[in-house]
Every structure is written in structure tokens, then in C-alpha cells.
Amino acid sequence: MTMTDATAPEGTEPQKPGPLPRPKKRDVHxxxxxxxxxxxxxxxxxxxxxxxxxxxxxxxxxxxxxxxxxxxxxxxxxxxxxxxxxxxxRKAYEFTVAWGSQTNTDDTEGSVVATSETRPDEAAIAALLPRFTGTILQVPPKFSAIKIAGERAYDLARDGEEVQLEPRPVEIDALRIVTHTADATTFEAECGKGTYVRAIARDLGIALGCLGHVAHLRRTRVGPxxxxxxxxxxxxxxxxxxxxxxxxxxxxALSLIPQIVVHRDAALRLKRGQSVLLRGRDAPIEAEAVYATSGGVLIATGSIENGELIPHRVFNL
CATH class of the missing domain: 3.30.2350.10 (Pseudouridine synthase)
Structure with a gap:
């Protein structure tokens, strides 16, 4: 009798197919x-x-x-x-504040900790917004990723521990009303690093005497x-x-800082982590952050001090 490949010998179990090979990881930049x-x-x-x-x-x-x-x-x-x-x-957000209740997370994920029957009118909100623009002091939400003695604040808060966070300066460039109803107001905000929109909602509600929390949040811009x-x-x-x-x-990602075009020899020095002296009438003397390219290829990011480009990060592209 001839046994085909599809027939297993008597008394043996057919072999199960092995797992499919995972796609090979590749260098993607x-x-x-x-x-x-x-x-x-x-x-x-x-x-x-x-x-x-x-x-x-x-x-x-x-x-x-x-x-x-x-x-x-x-x-x-x-x-x-x-x-x-x-x-x-800079970052931009569109967010809706629901009036009448405050939560322990300052958004809809948390539990309600206080309520109010008061509802603000649009004029009262608009009159308050200048207090929430510019450089202001803001206490971050208790449920945040800020570390306290090495622990995340949200981990401590979830464990029922009392979380005390210090106010910190943040920059809010703009805060505008988009739509308003009796129970909720939608805003647009433009702000700097470290600003918590949930804290804006919480503090607006307290200042208006009606309490509030974020019911909807959408980030619309980050840097470039x-x-x-x-x-x-x-x-x-x-x-x-x-x-x-x-x-x-x-x-x-670097479009908001100056670009410096360097020749091939300078590019090789930068790739070795060595600084280069910038020449030419229009060469900058000082700059906190720049990026260098050569032949259209990104070489390094760095700073310029006394006309010298000092690489901080070198790229392998």
C-alpha cells in the first residue's frame, strides 16, 4: 500500500500547524x-x-x-x-464643561463629590475668562501622572490616600467660548506644556459658584x-x-526651530559629536535650539554658542 503525504502512519497523531511567523521588525523613521x-x-x-x-x-x-x-x-x-x-x-483643545457637579477626577470618569443647583449665564463666564488666561497658578488634578515621593498621584488617589499637589505656573494663551447652554459650555483653549484642561473646568466651576467637570475633551493641536x-x-x-x-x-517635528544647512565635512564632525564653527555673514551667533541638515538629510539638533554649533542629538538616517 502506498501512503500519501496527507495520511499519517497508523497509531500516530497528525502534527498541528505551528504559529505563523511574526512580521520582521524594521527600521522606520x-x-x-x-x-x-x-x-x-x-x-x-x-x-x-x-x-x-x-x-x-x-x-x-x-x-x-x-x-x-x-x-x-x-x-x-x-x-x-x-x-x-x-x-x-503649544497645544490646543476643544472641551465641554458640564455645570452643576464636581467629580474627584474632574471629568466624567470619576465619582461626583459635590453638586450645585446654580447655573452660569454666558456673560458671567465671559467676564471670568481673563482670570484664566496668561500665566496663572494651577493646582493639577489629584488623578494626574505627577509624582509625589516617587508615586504617581493617580495611584495614591485610587488607593484612597489624601493627595496634596502644589500650585504651579502654567501658560494659557487663549480661552474662548464656542457654544453655551444652561447646563454646559464648550470652550477652545490654547496653552503651554503642563496645563490641565480638567483643572480649568474645575476652577471655572468653583469661581462661578456652580461647580463643573469636563464632559468632553478633544486635542486639536500639538506643536507643529x-x-x-x-x-x-x-x-x-x-x-x-x-x-x-x-x-x-x-x-x-523641528519646523518651529531654525534650520542650519552645513557642508559635508561639518556634517561628519557633527555625527561624531564634535562642534563646528559656523561661517558666513548670516551665520547665527547664539541660538538655544536649532537643527542641522546636509544635502537635505537631518544630521543633528543642538545649540549655537559664540558662533559654534554644538550637537546635542545626532541622527542615523
């Missing part, structure tokens, strides 16, 4: 501007993007809470070296990136060319 949906953590969003590109390395520029939607810039490969430049950039140019999780999961189209050059 650039930025993906993601429109994160409500309900997804920032960490999960990074893993989705990393998987879509089979990238070896990825990170995000500023956590966005699961209950918030909107702009989450995600860096791949060498772009992770430019994350601080994005995080230090805007949500109008963002891609979606669905587009990345579907593939079909959407992934490559969504990948932006590493230097996109």
Missing part, C-alpha cells in the same frame, strides 16, 4: 499624526501604530487620556529623539501638528497604502 479615538489609551495607540509599520521603536509626544480624543503624535525610530521638541510646543491632517486607527489597520502616506519626515 518618522512621525505619524494620529487622531486617537475615545476609549483607547495612548499606550495602546502606540502599539497599533508600531504594529502597522512593523517598527522596531516607537513613542508618543504627550499622553492623551482614554476619555479624550484627538491629536496624538507618535514617533517612530529616530523620530523619538525629537519628542521633547513636540512636547514643549494639527488634527486636521491626522490619520485614523482604521486607516492604519486597513493598510492599502495608507500607512506610508501617513508617515512624515523626522524633521517635521
Amino acid at each position: 518618522g512621525w505619524v499624526v494620529l487622531d486617537k479615538p475615545i476609549g483607547m489609551t495612548s499606550t495602546h495607540a502606540v502599539s497599533v501604530v508600531k504594529r502597522a509599520y512593523s517598527a522596531k521603536k516607537a513613542g508618543h509626544a504627550g499622553t492623551l487620556d482614554p476619555l479624550a480624543s484627538g491629536l496624538l503624535p507618535i514617533a517612530l525610530g529616530e523620530a523619538t529623539k525629537t519628542v521633547p521638541f513636540v512636547m514643549d510646543g 501638528f494639527a488634527v486636521t491632517e491626522a490619520t485614523t486607527v482604521e486607516t492604519l489597520r486597513d493598510g492599502a497604502g495608507g500607512t506610508e502616506a501617513a508617515l512624515r519626515p523626522v524633521e517635521t
